[in-house]
Amino acid sequence: DAGVIQSPRHEVTEMGQEVTLRCKPISGHNSLFWYRQTMMRGLELLIYFNNNVPIDDSGMPEDRFSAKMPNASFSTLKIQPSEPRDSAVYFCASSLGQGYGQPQHFGDGTRLSIL
Amino acid sequence: DAKTTQPPSMDCAEGRAANLPCNHSTISGNEYVYWYRQIHSQGPQYIIHGLKNNETNEMASLIITEDRKSSTLILPHATLRDTAVYYCIVRNRNQGGKLIFGQGTELSVKP
Numbered sequence: 001d002a003g004v005i006q007s008p009r010h011e012v013t014e015m016g017q018e019v020t021l022r023c024k025p026i027s028g029h030n031s032l033f034w035y036r037q038t039m040m041r042g043l044e045l046l047i048y049f050n051n052n053v054p055i056d057d058s059g060m061p062e063d064r065f066s067a068k069m070p071n072a073s074f075s076t077l078k079i080q081p082s083e084p085r086d087s088a089v090y091f092c093a094s095s096l097g098q099g100y101g102q103p104q105h106f107g108d109g110t111r112l113s114i115l
Numbered sequence: 116d117a118k119t120t121q122p123p124s125m126d127c128a129e130g131r132a133a134n135l136p137c138n139h140s141t142i143s144g145n146e147y148v149y150w151y152r153q154i155h156s157q158g159p160q161y162i163i164h165g166l167k168n169n170e171t172n173e174m175a176s177l178i179i180t181e182d183r184k185s186s187t188l189i190l191p192h193a194t195l196r197d198t199a200v201y202y203c204i205v206r207n208r209n210q211g212g213k214l215i216f217g218q219g220t221e222l223s224v225k226p
Contacts (some may be wrong), residue, residue: 004158017143033214035214041217042217043214043216044216045213045214045215048213051149056213091159093159100146100147100206100207101164101166103164104161104214106158106159108156108157108158109157109158
């Protein structure tokens with residue numbers, strides 16, 4: 001079975017550029033999560049959606065970050081303008097429902113480097 | 116929210132059982148215990164979760180003490196590919212969808 005698919009796997013861009021990360025959740029899953037991992041802060045939740053609706057975006061660092069889920073099979077995380085401190089690995093995860101008894105399944109991440 | 120305490124690192128011989136402990140002494144009755152692992156350069160991988168009873172699946176077993184204040188993840192026959200960081204997470208309904216990852220245990224399986 002196909003897992004969570006993220007693209008690109010690696011992105012290197014210059015400061016000030018717009019960056020768009022993409023995620024395709026597991027088919028049939030109706031909750032989608034965006035996480036960020038850095039050495040300093042570990043893994044932290046940025047935002048999550050249930051049935052394509054954003055539920056909790058309290059982890060989004062600032063207005064430069066935005067996330068959308070136009071349909072059940074696609075989500076984007078956009079950074080505009082990007083800054084060097086945004087360099088991290090960004091993970092997308094999906095689950096069958098947002099309940100705390102439902103495991104989340106992660107993609108392999110996008111490694112983002114802002115120069 | 117209940118916090119978890121795990122040893123920062125452990126070693127295990129290949130072929131032997133790996134027993135990874137987790138302390139969650141402030142857990143409340145409706146909180147699940149989840150285990151994930153992260154192999155280098157990959158996303159976190161779900162292993163197993165439980166509420167009160169011991170659980171077993173094709174990857175591992177989860178033993179939760181009767182008072183629920185601690186648990187142990189058991190990999191019955193560790194292989195080199197089980198080398199990873201293992202995260203024990205306590206999750207309750209108030210967190211909604213959020214998984215809060217701590218520092219985890221870095222397990223090294225050695226030949």
